[in-house]
Amino acid sequence: MNILDTIISEKKKEIIRQQEAFGTELLLESEQIQRKTFSMSRSIRESASGIIAEFKRRSPSKGWIHPHANVIDVVTGYEKAGAAASSILTDEVFFGGMPGDLVQARQQVKIPLLRKDFIIDEYQIYQAKAIGADAILLIASAISRKECKRFATLAHQLGLEVLLELHDIAELDYADCEADMIGVNNRDLTTFETKIDHSFEMIKHLPSSALCISESGISDPNVVFSLRQAGFEGFLMGENFMKHEDPQSALANFIGQLTQMAV
Numbered sequence: 355m356n357i358l359d360t361i362i363s364e365k366k367k368e369i370i371r372q373q374e375a376f377g378t379e380l381l382l383e384s385e386q387i388q389r390k391t392f393s394m395s396r397s398i399r400e401s402a403s404g405i406i407a408e409f410k411r412r413s414p415s416k417g418w419i420h421p422h423a424n425v426i427d428v429v430t431g432y433e434k435a436g437a438a439a440s441s442i443l444t445d446e447v448f449f450g451g452m453p454g455d456l457v458q459a460r461q462q463v464k465i466p467l468l469r470k471d472f473i474i475d476e477y478q479i480y481q482a483k484a485i486g487a488d489a490i491l492l493i494a495s496a497i498s499r500k501e502c503k504r505f506a507t508l509a510h511q512l513g514l515e516v517l518l519e520l521h522d523i524a525e526l527d528y529a530d531c532e533a534d535m536i537g538v539n540n541r542d543l544t545t546f547e548t549k550i551d552h553s554f555e556m557i558k559h560l561p562s563s564a565l566c567i568s569e570s571g572i573s574d575p576n577v578v579f580s581l582r583q584a585g586f587e588g589f590l591m592g593e594n595f596m597k598h599e600d601p602q603s604a605l606a607n608f609i610g611q612l613t614q615m616a617v
């Protein structure tokens with residue numbers, strides 16, 4: 355079994371546990387369900403950096419990156435440093451996150467928040483809204499095309515935007531599911547290998563109207579510069595900031611370097 359299959363089989367159990375503790379009816383009663391969301395796509399288009407800075411304590415590929423990271427410190431720091439949005443890993447078993455991280459972040463910041471998880475069930479979409487997300491990630495390789503359309507429609511009904519994650523050309527037919535943003539994951543979720551070239555290759559095939567985001571393995575401002583020239587407007591970065599004791603200043607330095615290049 356590859357890692358994606360392992361994550362998904364654990365995820366099914368996690369969803370059952372969460373549903374037993376807090377069913378959909380209860381989620382629908384939460385005040386947050388009626389909340390007006392922030393548009394992540396607009397924030398990316400309007401921001402100077404286009405950086406979506408991720409909160410991630412660990413990952414299956416790197417192990418622990420920042421085990422005791424405090425979500426409020428990190429995400430408020432990202433906002434101050436100029437992130438266009440923040441991505442928050444809520445997967446517990448493999449990424450050391452929890453839905454409560456998003457709840458805490460939401461109370462402190464106004465930048466759009468992406469719920470980063472492996473969405474395979476409608477329950478998680480209601481939950482995303484209830485815990486304070488503005489957008490959800492849908493990973494093509496984790497769901498069928500039909501599910502992708504169904505999940506995107508539900509997300510939109512709840513006022514959430516959708517970031518559709520593709521990895522390779524075989525998944526291009528998912529691009530018609532009316533996602534607000536299309537992400538190209540440079541990391542192969544079965545082997546963990548990252549190749550920025552995936553982004554340069556895939557963007558040639560994506561609809562020209564799409565808001566394109568390059569995800570994973572980015573650590574060099576020169577790479578962001580070239581990705582931007584190729585047509586990417588958003589850059590999803592996690593480890594490069596989380597590996598520092600102070601992720602806020604790591605992001606501020608990175609944005610500083612980008613700004614100098616643009617002059």
Ligand SMILES: O=P(O)(O)OC[C@@H](O)[C@@H](O)c1c[nH]c2ccccc12
Pocket residue numbers: 408410470471493519539569570571572590591592593594
């Ligand atoms: O830490 P990195 O290499 O900068 O990557 C961030 C982000 O792209 C990565 O965490 C990610 C992209 N797609 C995912 C899907 C599930 C979990 C995690 C991810």
